Amino acid sequence: MNVLTNKKVIISLLIVLGIVFPFIIPNLYYLHIMTLAFIWTIAVYGLNLLAGYTGYLSLAHGGFFAIGAYVIGILTVKLEMGFWLSFLLAPLVTMFIGLIIGLFALRTKEHFFAIYTLCVGYIIYLVIDKWEGLTGGVRGLIGIPLPEAIGPITFQSPTAQYYLAFFIFLLVVAVIYRIVHSLTGRTFIAIRNSEDLALSLGISTKRNKLLAFVLSTFFAGLAGAMYAGFIRFIGPEIAYTTITFDLLTYMIVGGIGTFAGPIVGTFLIVIISQNLQFLQDYRMLIFGPLLTLLIIFSPRGIVGFIQMQLYQRKRKKQESLAYKNREEETNAGG
Amino acid sequence: MLEVKGLTKRFGGNVAVKSVDYSVQQGKINAIIGPNGAGKSTFFNLITGVHEPTEGTIIYKNEEITRQPANVIAKLGVARTFQSTHLFEMSTVKDNVIVGHRLRTKSNLFDSIFRTRRLKEEEQQCIAKAEESLDFVGLSHVSDQLVTNISQEEKKRVAFALALATDPEIVFLDEPTAGVNPDETDEMAKLIQKMADKGLTICLIEHKMPMIMQLAHHIMVLNYGEKIAEGTPAEIQKNEEVIKAYLGGTVSA
Amino acid sequence: MELLMQQLFNGLTIGSVYALVALGLTLVYGILHIPNFAHGALYMVGGYITLIMMTEAGLHYILAMVVSICVVGLLSVLMERLVFYPLRHSPPIQDKVAAIGILLFLEALAQFIWGADYRQMSTPFGQVVEVFGLTLTLQRILIVFAAIAVMILLYWFLKKTFTGRTIIAMAQNREGAQLVGINTHKVAILTFFIAGALAAIGASLTSPINLVFPGMGHLVILKAFVIIIIGGMGSIPGAILGGYILGFTESLGATYLSADYKDIIAFVLLILILSIKPQGIFSKGGV
Ligand SMILES: Nc1ncnc2c1ncn2[C@@H]1O[C@H](COP(=O)(O)OP(=O)(O)O)[C@@H](O)[C@H]1O
Ligand SMILES: [Mg+2]
Numbered sequence: 001m002n003v004l005t006n007k008k009v010i011i012s013l014l015i016v017l018g019i020v021f022p023f024i025i026p027n028l029y030y031l032h033i034m035t036l037a038f039i040w041t042i043a044v045y046g047l048n049l050l051a052g053y054t055g056y057l058s059l060a061h062g063g064f065f066a067i068g069a070y071v072i073g074i075l076t077v078k079l080e081m082g083f084w085l086s087f088l089l090a091p092l093v094t095m096f097i098g099l100i101i102g103l104f105a106l107r108t109k110e111h112f113f114a115i116y117t118l119c120v121g122y123i124i125y126l127v128i129d130k131w132e133g134l135t136g137g138v139r140g141l142i143g144i145p146l147p148e149a150i151g152p153i154t155f156q157s158p159t160a161q162y163y164l165a166f167f168i169f170l171l172v173v174a175v176i177y178r179i180v181h182s183l184t185g186r187t188f189i190a191i192r193n194s195e196d197l198a199l200s201l202g203i204s205t206k207r208n209k210l211l212a213f214v215l216s217t218f219f220a221g222l223a224g225a226m227y228a229g230f231i232r233f234i235g236p237e238i239a240y241t242t243i244t245f246d247l248l249t250y251m252i253v254g255g256i257g258t259f260a261g262p263i264v265g266t267f268l269i270v271i272i273s274q275n276l277q278f279l280q281d282y283r284m285l286i287f288g289p290l291l292t293l294l295i296i297f298s299p300r301g302i303v304g305f306i307q308m309q310l311y312q313r314k315r316k317k318q319e320s321l322a323y324k325n326r327e328e329e330t331n332a333g334g
Numbered sequence: 335m336l337e338v339k340g341l342t343k344r345f346g347g348n349v350a351v352k353s354v355d356y357s358v359q360q361g362k363i364n365a366i367i368g369p370n371g372a373g374k375s376t377f378f379n380l381i382t383g384v385h386e387p388t389e390g391t392i393i394y395k396n397e398e399i400t401r402q403p404a405n406v407i408a409k410l411g412v413a414r415t416f417q418s419t420h421l422f423e424m425s426t427v428k429d430n431v432i433v434g435h436r437l438r439t440k441s442n443l444f445d446s447i448f449r450t451r452r453l454k455e456e457e458q459q460c461i462a463k464a465e466e467s468l469d470f471v472g473l474s475h476v477s478d479q480l481v482t483n484i485s486q487e488e489k490k491r492v493a494f495a496l497a498l499a500t501d502p503e504i505v506f507l508d509e510p511t512a513g514v515n516p517d518e519t520d521e522m523a524k525l526i527q528k529m530a531d532k533g534l535t536i537c538l539i540e541h542k543m544p545m546i547m548q549l550a551h552h553i554m555v556l557n558y559g560e561k562i563a564e565g566t567p568a569e570i571q572k573n574e575e576v577i578k579a580y581l582g583g584t585v586s587a
Numbered sequence: 588m589e590l591l592m593q594q595l596f597n598g599l600t601i602g603s604v605y606a607l608v609a610l611g612l613t614l615v616y617g618i619l620h621i622p623n624f625a626h627g628a629l630y631m632v633g634g635y636i637t638l639i640m641m642t643e644a645g646l647h648y649i650l651a652m653v654v655s656i657c658v659v660g661l662l663s664v665l666m667e668r669l670v671f672y673p674l675r676h677s678p679p680i681q682d683k684v685a686a687i688g689i690l691l692f693l694e695a696l697a698q699f700i701w702g703a704d705y706r707q708m709s710t711p712f713g714q715v716v717e718v719f720g721l722t723l724t725l726q727r728i729l730i731v732f733a734a735i736a737v738m739i740l741l742y743w744f745l746k747k748t749f750t751g752r753t754i755i756a757m758a759q760n761r762e763g764a765q766l767v768g769i770n771t772h773k774v775a776i777l778t779f780f781i782a783g784a785l786a787a788i789g790a791s792l793t794s795p796i797n798l799v800f801p802g803m804g805h806l807v808i809l810k811a812f813v814i815i816i817i818g819g820m821g822s823i824p825g826a827i828l829g830g831y832i833l834g835f836t837e838s839l840g841a842t843y844l845s846a847d848y849k850d851i852i853a854f855v856l857l858i859l860i861l862s863i864k865p866q867g868i869f870s871k872g873g874v
Pocket of ligand 2: 374375376417
């Protein structure tokens, strides 16, 4: 019970912190960084759903992120569609493309799947980079509009954009929470654990893997669309493997297959990177080895490590309690 | 209840199961024995849909299930355990077993996101089923432990509970006592008997002869993928060919 | 006709390099049973070491290449000892992530030490020669012959020496190899050294006609994956054949289809193959 209330307190505190952040740190630069961190976290949640919970390491995630960004970019800039409609369509289109690719990609397993998706990611990058007529090629797309006002709420100021991203972020976290803590999530975990066993338990692994894949592309597309709407300029580099590997790093450091992992990993690394500005281009000098060391010594990242510590402490407490009870019993008996 | 005819499985040039006719006796404990590599596990894999047979038919309750995928066969009431357990070690025993009843539920993604009444009810149903199964196999006391912290024998029992949570009518057990010490083997035998007493049909692969002779009503012997004998324990014990196969081949009893 | 011949020769050049890199990858796959994503980084480091040895230490191209072979071979062994060996019993997803971690680190390190710019490597074999009416640089001829020589040497080593045969045996069946008393540690170390050396040779040969930069391994390694999937994971003739097939397809594709999209050919090929045969072309599944 104690833990539960603790959890609730922590979550409420974090939400309050998110709300008051623009007031306590009225620095536009930090606001910008925080907004981006929300967006990255959403993409990482998508990756975690597939790689962490279902056990399929997709290396095309950055590609789907870019598809989301480019769909909203093309719809608003080239077709001059409204922001919100495009924003709605972007993750849906990404998800649809994800569905088609997933149908084939998921016939492969393990390293074949990793290589397959790596190739898919590269093809997405090359198409975006070379198809000038559609994507603007290396010049990218400039002038993605701001979200239109909803009633009295406008999105001109960075603060308003921060709150918009924060709101969507909270929504995504809530949805993911419900997915992974439901029968759907249990089904994914069963597949990650052993596909043969899952099948023998009557679970349609094909359908559920596809569901996890499509969901992961939905969140990648959503994050991409948010990114495009926030930065308002996109180029082919957002489709490059660098993004996929960044997202992967956030996930592993935070804790693959843990619920809090994507938030912990993303915010930690984004904040550390900001404080080590001089590192920007060389951040992988630190995070690359960190990734490798963590996967060797704490495969479920920071969150997994903490969970294990908490569990062991609880178990020790229970054991000593049981011991005490036994002693009391013998005392009472004797 | 379950019948196979001419069941054959080839892996490349290697014939793992060769033209086996067999029928499982309902409500009984049926055992399959044979030397290592005789094709016993493959035989199970064919029936439960893990592998597609090269030839032959499998009929379950008057319905042909020969090329059905494993998950469909499971839904028809055929459960199984594997020779090696693959449980999720970093999760609790109960959490491992809850998903066992998933196949009897209908909740989808929509239900999960909106936490509909159906989802809540079905979750309760799965939890209740898990508790019931764990109670049946005698593991209620460790249901909140992480799987990584329980013994090998307890893990085997968890695998049983998982199979039972699917609400099966017939259960295939692949070497349930491998790696379990003699005292615990007796306990496992009692559990298998208890499952049969409950009305389940059991099909069992085992190497431990005393246990088989005491438990089984009916035994089939496989050797190099072929059925070389079947009958009651007493008949099998006297069978010349069985003795030859066991003495000539690798004895793994 | 002349264009075709020219392109065929280009294909032979590119294919030679692909084959060398894919060979290393396929040997390591035999040991690790995971795709070593860090192999592309070894290739990149190989290019840089040769370049630096030439520009900073003033070594001759060939000598620089020898240094590079040793350095990258040792780096590869280090990787096996420090990372893959401790992870040998872990789920495959962990090896892959660890390999990616190494890849990211080595790339950042290269950029940190040598900068992000594209650098040119000079070669003592820059002369242009006429062969059968084709104008070729000596470097390209060197690539083809050196690669073929290395492959023959490797083939001889793997087939005719005891150590070589144990590598093959282990690639086919690790547990079996252990049973017949093969020192699997030694074999793993040797295999990683050879793989690193092959990557260094490939990179050093091709750098004078391409460029040296931190991301130079990306496309090459990805194509090497495609090759070993086409040729069968762990298969040596498959890696060589696959390398040349891809080399020819690409150079012809660049001329007759589209130069912009030539890099896509390999990936589309892979996706087609795996979509039809999810376990690769030469999988040994049930019938
Ligand atoms: N998936 C598979 N692929 C190829 N061969 C297999 C496969 N599964 C089993 N076999 C082969 O089939 C034969 C029978 O194996 P198995 O059914 O496991 O025997 P048992 O369970 O009786 O010890 C063995 O020769 C084994 O190598
Ligand atoms: Mg077996």
